[in-house]
Amino acid sequence: MPYLPQASTVSLSIDRYFLGSLALCLAVLLMVTFFLVYFSLRYSRKRNPQPTDIEGNALLEAVWTVVPLILFLALFYFGWTDFRTLRNPPPDSMTVKVTARQWAWSFEYPNGKRSEELFSALGRPMRLELNTLDVIHGFYIPAFRIKIDVVPNRTATAWFLPRLLGDFDIQCSVICGLDHSAMLSKVRVVSEEDFRRWYFSDEGERALAKASGGKPGKAGANLLEEHGCLACHTLDGGPSVGPTLKGLFGSMEKVEGRAEALKADEAFLRKEILEPEALIIEGYPPVMPPNTLDKEETELVLDYLKELK
Numbered sequence: 001m002p003y004l005p006q007a008s009t010v011s012l013s014i015d016r017y018f019l020g021s022l023a024l025c026l027a028v029l030l031m032v033t034f035f036l037v038y039f040s041l042r043y044s045r046k047r048n049p050q051p052t053d054i055e056g057n058a059l060l061e062a063v064w065t066v067v068p069l070i071l072f073l074a075l076f077y078f079g080w081t082d083f084r085t086l087r088n089p090p091p092d093s094m095t096v097k098v099t100a101r102q103w104a105w106s107f108e109y110p111n112g113k114r115s116e117e118l119f120s121a122l123g124r125p126m127r128l129e130l131n132t133l134d135v136i137h138g139f140y141i142p143a144f145r146i147k148i149d150v151v152p153n154r155t156a157t158a159w160f161l162p163r164l165l166g167d168f169d170i171q172c173s174v175i176c177g178l179d180h181s182a183m184l185s186k187v188r189v190v191s192e193e194d195f196r197r198w199y200f201s202d203e204g205e206r207a208l209a210k211a212s213g214g215k216p217g218k219a220g221a222n223l224l225e226e227h228g229c230l231a232c233h234t235l236d237g238g239p240s241v242g243p244t245l246k247g248l249f250g251s252m253e254k255v256e257g258r259a260e261a262l263k264a265d266e267a268f269l270r271k272e273i274l275e276p277e278a279l280i281i282e283g284y285p286p287v288m289p290p291n292t293l294d295k296e297e298t299e300l301v302l303d304y305l306k307e308l309k
Contacts, residue, residue, distance in 0.1 A: 007143035014145040089159035093127035100137040103183040104228025114226035121195035130156040138173030162189040220304025
């Protein structure tokens with residue numbers, strides 16, 4: 001039983017390679033240790049006061065050159081085979097866009113649906129296109145044996161084929177700032193039927209919410225979740241990296257560089273969203289990433305903040 005679940009197909013071959021390499025290294029360590037101890041005792045000064053002058057042994061030298069060469073070539077071959085598998089997703093893979101930001105992950109699916117957690121269907125390959133809005137992050141799913149660096153101004157790719165149902169951790173493996181340890185998410189592997197139900201649920205909800213007579217509050221709350229805003233802001237008045245959003249609209253806030261407190265009206269909040277560095281509320285670090293909301297989405301979020309008392 002592995003110490004981590006083998007939740008993807010590639011995890012099986014990676015574990016075999018890792019355990020095989022570990023066994024080989026352990027065997028070499030034991031062999032070297034044995035001969036080190038044996039020769040230290042057998043040919044000590046006490047037992048061998050006149051050392052034997054050995055000029056060479058062609059057969060022995062050939063063996064200790066050829067055998068390690070074969071072992072290293074075998075390691076290279078199996079490693080290269082796994083690497084090629086990891087770099088070539090199946091043609092029927094679903095492509096999901098992954099966005100990293102301090103300190104959250106967000107996922108966008110082919111139909112435009114977004115989520116803070118990655119939903120995947122059992123037995124269905126999924127290809128990831130990863131980008132970051134700020135610094136370097138590391139996309140790491142231990143149960144899938146997947147880790148890839150997400151570098152600014154570059155699109156990284158990865159893929160997996162889930163083989164187990166369940167929830168599996170997503171972590172950031174590169175120190176990326178103050179709340180690096182809190183940059184967590186989940187892969188939720190569900191049945192094909194459940195995935196289809198989730199994938200096609202609420203289709204067009206955002207468009208309806210934008211139309212007159214809709215309910216912008218729900219759409220605004222969904223946008224906050226989808227864009228990773230809730231990684232740094234709470235909705236219940238609790239503390240976090242950034243100010244809580246509960247009761248923020250209409251409150252008086254002290255801003256760095258301003259002598260008097262400013263009222264958090266619609267103009268104030270819009271500027272906070274569109275230009276995060278322009279108004280820094282005292283007591284909070286200036287770490288809000290660049291805005292990723294379009295004009296209509298910004299209005300939906302503002303409408304929701306007005307309702308959040």
